[in-house]
Amino acid sequence: MSKAATFLNSQVGRKIATGVTGFGLVLFIIVHLLGNLAYFAGAEAINTYSHTLHQLGPLLWIVRLGLLAFFLYHAWLGVSIWLERRRARPEKYEVYASRGGASRQSWSSSSMVLTGILLFLFVITHLNTFAFHDFATITYGGVEMHDVHARLTEVFLQPLYTVYYVVIMVLLGMHLRHGVWSAFQSLGWMSRKTNPIIYSIAFVLALIIAIGFIGLPLSIYFQLV
Amino acid sequence: MTIHLKIWRQKDKNSPGKLVDYTVDDANPDMSFLELLDWLNERLMNEGREPVEFDHDCREGICGSCNLVLNGMAHGPMQGTAVCQLHMRKYKDGDTIVVEPWRAKAFPMIKDLVVDRSAFDRIMAAGGYISVNTGAPADANAIPVDKYNADQAFDYAACIGCGACVAACPNSSASLFTGAKISQLAHLPQGDPERNRRVVNMVDQMAEEGFGDCSNYAECEAVCPAEISITSIAKMRREYFNALSEIE
Structure with missing residues (x-):
């Protein structure tokens, strides 16, 4: 086996790969969130932002394909680690409890595979709602572009979709609460001193991202913008 | 003090195991948990019943032999303590304790609470x-x-x-x-x-x-x-x- 194959087949390598792909996806999520915030600056701002992204051409496709690869690999690793646990303990405990203290077992860490699968399904519907949508066009200063602003407004005025989106963003926050901290530990960037600091930073980051994504649909739905 | 125990009994790797109820009605708060099991085993042997198999050696928390899961927690409820150093004063009169072995495919069952x-x-x-x-x-x-x-x-x-x-x-x-x-x-x-x-x-x-x-x-x-x-x-x-x- 080549070194890369040995690495990616080992328990340590799989964990490091989960952390690296996770960090990549978090980076994308942060950029996506900042992009969403352009909505608050008005229709021209977000439409121009979207148009500028599309002008990137091949670079945009490289990023898209990279993201897709990261996303699929991350999901596959998560599911396979979860399947492995069933094999590693064929006979379950009659009673099982967490000791607390140093334990990081929580709603967040115990539901990673579930929140992950729901996020996976969400991304498919989300791409269908926005990325693959046949946008109306609008012209600014003689340049024709997609009217992303109108589509966002139209979608988030629907109560069902807004509720669905908000719930998923809460799940995203839960996934990142354990995920961000866990990625640092998986990459070995952890010492006894930094452990509690990183655990707290992960919570704050997850909270900011969840609130950030929930802010836009709620603002549109309640017609605050 | 009275302690109710639900202990995992399993004849060997290939036989099915189950939790069996025992009650020790004269447990001493100064007994370690392993001494409680010794006490129970003495009774069982006197009655001609098979004692509960469990691993132990130094009984001072440094050998790593003891391995019991008590109420779902490995080594019981106390932080930084092997189960041999857990004393019955940690429990209240009338408490029920579920006792199970380490469970993992990589630790195959030998008997009762003993795994390989x-x-x-x-x-x-x-x-x-x-x-x-x-x-x-x-x-x-x-x-x-x-x-x-x-x-x-x-x-x-x-x-x-x-x-x-x-x-x-x-x-x-x-x-x-x-x-x-x-x-x-x-x-x-x-x-x-x-x-x-x-x-x-x-x-x-x-x-x-x-x-x-x-x-x-x-x-x-x-x-x-x-x-x-x-x-x-x-x-x-x-x-x-x-x-x-x-x-x-």
Whole structure:
């Protein structure tokens, strides 16, 4: 086996790969969130932002394909680690409890595979709602572009979709609460001193991202913008 | 004090096991949990019934032989304590305690509460050793080790290899045990020639034995009687990455 194959087949390598792909996806999520915030600056701002992204051409496709690869690999690793646990303990405990203290077992860490699968399904519907949508066009200063602003407004005025989106963003926050901290530990960037600091930073980051994504649909739905 | 016990009884690996109810109505608060089991076993033997098999040796928290899951927690409810050092004063009169063995595919059942933990020995044999010169004994302290590394190595060396980390891990991962052994030696000049091969071989052996993947739940650190930190797992990952980059 080549070194890369040995690495990616080992328990340590799989964990490091989960952390690296996770960090990549978090980076994308942060950029996506900042992009969403352009909505608050008005229709021209977000439409121009979207148009500028599309002008990137091949670079945009490289990023898209990279993201897709990261996303699929991350999901596959998560599911396979979860399947492995069933094999590693064929006979379950009659009673099982967490000791607390140093334990990081929580709603967040115990539901990673579930929140992950729901996020996976969400991304498919989300791409269908926005990325693959046949946008109306609008012209600014003689340049024709997609009217992303109108589509966002139209979608988030629907109560069902807004509720669905908000719930998923809460799940995203839960996934990142354990995920961000866990990625640092998986990459070995952890010492006894930094452990509690990183655990707290992960919570704050997850909270900011969840609130950030929930802010836009709620603002549109309640017609605050 | 009266203590109700629900103890896992299993004849052997191939027979089905089940929880059996026992009541000890004259338990002493100063008894250790293992002494409570001794007390129960004496009764059972006097009645001509088969005693409950359980592992134990030093009974002072340093040998790593005892291995009981009490009410779902490896080594019971007290932090930094092996079950032999848990005393009945921790419980109230009339409490019910469910007693189970370590459960993991890599720790096959022997009988009742006794499981085969030789998988840990095989992980050690895969790389948990150092090369030394034979012949006359070397002078003590001939190889200098600075204070920081000596302290770190000592903290990781506190691992008694009991397997509570595996028992408590939702994934049955042996990462804390393996991480502690690798980290201990990685902080010392002794064993440096084997450093890269050690981490790769021990990590491989861990998977080979059928232990699960780590999901960073840190439950292992919470139940570890030696309070080994999961930073040993982080260290193992750094060591593994460096080793694979350096090995030809």
